[in-house]
Amino acid sequence: MSTQPLVWFKDFLGVGYRYHDVYMNVFPLFPDKMAAFKLWNKTIDWWPDDKIKLRFVEDGDHYWFILYGGGDYKKDNTCFVKKVPISENYQRFKAGYEKKAMLRFGIYKENTDPKKKDKDGNMKKFELEVLKKAKSVYDISFVQMPDIARDSVEWQCIQQNQ
Template identity: 75%
Template sequence: MSSKPTTWFRNFMGIGYRYHDVYMNVFPLFPNRMAAYKLWKKTIDWWPDVDIKISFVEEGDDYWFILYGGSKYSGDNTGFVKKVPISENYKRFKEGYEKKAMLRFGVYKENTDPKKKDKDGVMKKFELEVLKKTKSVYNISFIQASELDPGSVEWQCIQANPQ
């Protein structure tokens, strides 16, 4: 882990989930492929899998997605935080993630190509691309906000990033 304080990145759209792989996937969503790729290379690419932590801190009808890992090699200590509404996809992930998940980045953008249609021949309004780079995450926790310890990374992150 880096000794630098964590800089919290929250400029992403939300969280996506994919269930059809051996292990469930969780991915922050970005509007731009190149920006997402560069951010991955700058940060997560350097994180050892065993040091990556994802916390889901539930607070009423919302949850905080908190992702951090850090690297002693890159000199960068960026973490990711976003408060989003609890969804059916989140509940499904929580029930079936099997103590391991694959971390990826996703690109969610408006479709501008009239040739791209769904199976019924209707033009897709949006399209999702899940980038190929992955990291295995073994440290995944689901916590109630009321149970957070004031000294925890999660509590400090939420206090520093009110949304």
């Protein structure tokens, strides 16, 4: 990882999961497509797949989503963190991710087009778009808060972002 200090980006809406691909997808959710695209290009696009670390630190009925990685030649060292409630989707991902997941970004925004309707004919209130760019993540861990080492990146991240 770079010698630059870690910068924790937490200004995203939450975390989404998709199960219908060969490998499950996990994606931080953003309200703005262009901002998400620029952030991907500035950070994750440069990360080698085998250096990406995805951590889920469970803390009661919530978990910390912690994503970091990096390349040696990039000066940016942005990482991602968000405390989110444990959900059925999270539990399903945890049970079935098969030691690999696809990392993508998702756009979750309010629908303003009255023509877009759900299967029952009701206007959709929100819509989700998953961006095409993806990275493979192999280093995925699920841990309980009391079990993380006090000198770990995850512990430091949680302490800085409580």
